[in-house]
Amino acid sequence: MADRIEGLWVALATPLTADGSVDHGTLLRHSESLLRQGCHGLVPFGTTGEGTSFSASERLRAVEALMDGGIAPGQIALGVGYPSLPDTVALTRAALGLGLQHVLALPPYFYRDAPAEGLEDAFAAIIDGVADARLRMTLYHIPQVSGVAVPPEVVARLRGRYGLQVAGVKDSSADFAQFLAFRAAAPDVAITVGSEADIGRAVAAGGAGTICGMVNVAPRLVQAMFRDPAAEAPMRSAVSLIPGAFVAALKSILAFQTGEPGWSRVRPPLRAADPTVGERIARALKALELPEPVG
């Protein structure tokens, strides 16, 4: 199993049934489709997947459903990371028990003014609590959403203490200077960017690839970012189509693209987007997205 998350990984959106449960069948079909189109792996229950809105058992059952559908555990990195360290440890251990190695860990995010040393304490307590050398943890830096930054020096110190167990950072800051700071501080750690328009220059600067949300709705455009500098302009245009309420809008687009209304459902406290939002953005995206390959 790969020690690092590399290439194009999907921050999966989470389809819901009418009673608000995870729709395992739709999640599997969507995942299979994205892997068939060349994506390298799946991250269920990240920010795009409303991960913090789902219990540990809901997340684990969804992973089992993906694996029952034939997806390899090495292609799955589960979103973990609770405010409470014992909860993060328990979910991570359970994920490893299912055969996964990769997890995407939010820092404990209730305390938005936690000092860097406290964040290092927290991640160290998680890794010590999991106590499994197979662990490959990606630390999740998305301060504009979670409220808590993961300082590059904390990544460097944790890598020094735990080696390969501190496998990566998902840098969703959309600030390229921040990406470069992670690269400089922790050159052995796999840095994936969340900002789709930065994929090209991040990979050129030694980045490992991306874990991103737009690939749910525009996979060919995101793939092109790995090989074609000309893809950046339409990618930026595509990203700019999505309003502030990213998750609800993205799910509304998926509902329109697939004809499956379950995609548009969200868990409270989020609210579903108006269906016309998804239709309007989906049509605009279609004009930007690359044509489907023939045959």
Add this chain to the structure above:
Amino acid sequence: MADRIEGLWVALATPLTADGSVDHGTLLRHSESLLRQGCHGLVPFGTTGEGTSFSASERLRAVEALMDGGIAPGQIALGVGYPSLPDTVALTRAALGLGLQHVLALPPYFYRDAPAEGLEDAFAAIIDGVADARLRMTLYHIPQVSGVAVPPEVVARLRGRYGLQVAGVKDSSADFAQFLAFRAAAPDVAITVGSEADIGRAVAAGGAGTICGMVNVAPRLVQAMFRDPAAEAPMRSAVSLIPGAFVAALKSILAFQTGEPGWSRVRPPLRAADPTVGERIARALKALELPEPVG
């Protein structure tokens, strides 16, 4: 059992053993001491209790230990309220299963830009999920810490939908205009203030009392707020002694006051205060606190 939280309830700090577990014995002794001094009830695992840093089973075991020590379930209101609604429902149901009725519920706090309608959806989903008419929920408004405000109109609408199950609001905003807005929007709901220096005027304006942290370290001063307008000045002085890192400082004070070093421990990502902080503040508090009653 009382339908409302009224009077003086303690937002308990959480003592830890050397291995980071909840120190049940110290928590019980501290609780007994506060009840003996006239406090009306206990709120374990609120913000002062680092509630979000403890798993559901840790919180429930601590409640069981308090009840095993002879504390009545009607004197306990458990801090619940996860980002994930199923987790909040499960913990609340378990608390009711232990015989409690009162819980203190943070809104789902990962989404700091959730709309008011989404917060109403969330609390409604929790109450519907708990599905137990005995529930007496206090909604927790502490936006400067949790990042999520509980709008007064949401409280009013939920009270209209769920009656006594929406029993109260803990207003820890320290903004008296906010307290008055809660009173005006939901006059049947018990509004407790977190700001100790506001207790007197809040009770005079129809407030139900307080759930507060300072009572852990200055119980007589907080009690005096209920009967003596002259207590406000020393109470404000006492509050102003505590620095920004409130929980760590408060626990450091308790460690000095009791001589039990376990009080000073905190869970990551918090960091313990320097012991001199607790000593310095404890000495200053002693000069402000009322003398112990004789006999």
